[in-house]
Amino acid sequence: MSIRVLIADDHAVVRSGLSMLINAQPDMEVVESAADGREAFDKTLAIKPDIVVMDISMPPGESGLSATARIKDAAPDVHILILTMHDDEEYLFRVLQAGASGYILKSAPDFDLITAIRQVHSGAAYLYPSATKSLIQEFLQRVQNGEDQGKFDVLTDREREILSLIARGYSNKEIAEQLILSVKTIETHKTKIMEKLHLKTRPELVRYAAKKGLLEFE
Incomplete structure (x- = not known):
């Protein structure tokens, strides 16, 4: 059974390119697309895709961050993979806090995006670049150790x-x-x-x- 994907990005050419890439995979299918967060939220609730590939910034509509949080609240079984140009720790923590299962840069190779979709669909988290994994591990270790508690x-x-x-x-x-x-x-x-x-x-x-x-x- 194919992984059903919804693409949310404010640029039509990006949505088209991603659709061609994803539909070329034997185990994936783009079932819908959206131009902003509100449209992504409405369509996600309507068709319940397996994965939403979500851009963060989609002016002038609702942002991907807000939509991610709303989708996870209304449809917690839908996995969300953030696809963004922002290589910034601040964005990373915000998307994870919003409930996203993965984070990948638009500059990443096509193969990495496909890998990310499969990994997120399996229930695992996907973080890009690899250095981010070390960052998260360090962060979680500090939380477990109770650093800065006082x-x-x-x-x-x-x-x-x-x-x-x-x-x-x-x-x-x-x-x-x-x-x-x-x-x-x-x-x-x-x-x-x-x-x-x-x-x-x-x-x-x-x-x-x-x-x-x-x-x-x-």
Whole structure:
């Protein structure tokens, strides 16, 4: 029985190229395509594919991150493989937190994409590039070892709230508007958070927030 695949990407030429590649495989079939996250969500619920190959950024429609979280909530048996141009740790942790089973770059060879689809369909996770696997293993090991357990306790409720919003991709201005605070106040909170947690960069904040379960997707 063929692996039924839905492709979600905002570029028609990408959808067409991926369809040709996947349909050329003896054990795969593209059953539907979508141009944004909302369309991907609706079509996934309608036809229940085995795999959704999902782009992250699909302007001006719903993002792949949001759609991934909604699909996993409504149809948890559907596996999602993120196909993106973003080779960034921040995106990696966000897609995993959203419920995706795999992450592969658009620059990857065709063979790797086909391998990723088969691997995700089997119930395993697929992470690309291979260095990412070491990153995740290190991350999970640190969680198991309980590293930095005490640091989180020094954050105030407001700081934890702001940390979560920062990690979810909101700008200082957007956080200020949401919490009805000034941008300067948010910047001050962010500085204090990083000092308390001994972190220096935004990706580090994202990893820390993921570890503490602070990444939520609506």
